[in-house]
Amino acid sequence: MSGDPKSSPEAAELAAEAMRHLWWLRDAGVRELSPEGPRRPVPPAAPAAAAAAVPTSAYSLADKGCGSEPLLAIRTSLGECQRCKLHSGRTKLVFGVGDPSAQLLFVGEGPGADEDLQGEPFVGRAGQLLTKMIEAMGFARSEVHIANVVKCRPPGNRDPEPDEIEACEPFLKAQIAAIRPRVIVALGRFAVQTLLRDTTPISRQRGRWREYEGVKLMPTFHPAYLLRNPPEKKAAWEDLQLVMKEFGKLPPGRGA
Numbered sequence: 489m490s491g492d493p494k495s496s497p498e499a500a501e502l503a504a505e506a507m508r509h510l511w512w513l514r515d516a517g518v519r520e521l522s523p524e525g526p527r528r529p530v531p532p533a534a535p536a537a538a539a540a541a542v543p544t545s546a547y548s549l550a551d552k553g554c555g556s557e558p559l560l561a562i563r564t565s566l567g568e569c570q571r572c573k574l575h576s577g578r579t580k581l582v583f584g585v586g587d588p589s590a591q592l593l594f595v596g597e598g599p600g601a602d603e604d605l606q607g608e609p610f611v612g613r614a615g616q617l618l619t620k621m622i623e624a625m626g627f628a629r630s631e632v633h634i635a636n637v638v639k640c641r642p643p644g645n646r647d648p649e650p651d652e653i654e655a656c657e658p659f660l661k662a663q664i665a666a667i668r669p670r671v672i673v674a675l676g677r678f679a680v681q682t683l684l685r686d687t688t689p690i691s692r693q694r695g696r697w698r699e700y701e702g703v704k705l706m707p708t709f710h711p712a713y714l715l716r717n718p719p720e721k722k723a724a725w726e727d728l729q730l731v732m733k734e735f736g737k738l739p740p741g742r743g744a
């Protein structure tokens with residue numbers, strides 16, 4: 489390494505990331521910081537040679553949400569899915585994104601307008617907030633995995649309907665079996681109530697450990713809801729701290 493590190497692109501990116509982290513913590517009500525809670529290094533991207541090893545599929549390990557042979561097999565089996573009526577309105581099927589063997593999986597309801605266009609979950613304003621939440625927890629977005637209950641955008645952002653969930657949820661279950669996360673964070677009323685088959689309001693389910701497909705699940709608020717209700721960020725941060733504790737990460741301000 490040579491040159492002034494303060495002026496390098498890496499330093500600028502680190503500074504920007506630190507600011508995003510601090511903004512989220514401020515909004516979540518954190519008033520004191522400690523040097524605890526080190527970030528894990530970002531793992532290297534999947535080698536190009538590995539991506540080239542599956543020449544027979546229309547999809548590859550380099551596609552969003554793939555990255556491992558089991559996930560690629562699930563994506564291949566989905567194909568240009570028409571198993572439910574949501575296929576007719578989609579621009580792009582949103583399979584997932586992130587580390588194919590992530591220990592932490594976030595599950596939302598379904599793609600919105602930005603996600604439908606880009607083919608990646610949580611990329612709009614709510615997605616930016618989710619990224620801040622992930623970084624505040626001491627993870628990089630690339631270290632976790634993000635998926636949805638349904639993979640095609642419901643028209644007008646309505647809730648997915650029972651037949652659509654029935655058609656699509658098996659693929660989420662397959663993704664969970666392939667990723668084998670240690671913890672799932674379910675984001676928002678719809679994802680929580682659907683995954684847990686429990687119509688109790690999210691306000692009473694959040695912050696309590698549950699289980700889905702044999703994996704510990706933490707219900708919390710959806711980032712879009714937090715954008716509309718900023719005071720609730722404090723409660724969401726409490727939920728995320730429980731998840732951090734599961735990973736042995738000290739929340740900021742709780743240093744020894």
Ligand code: SF4
Nearest residue numbers: 569572575640655656
């Ligand atoms: S929502 Fe799921 S089941 Fe329905 S068309 Fe899209 S990928 Fe297929």
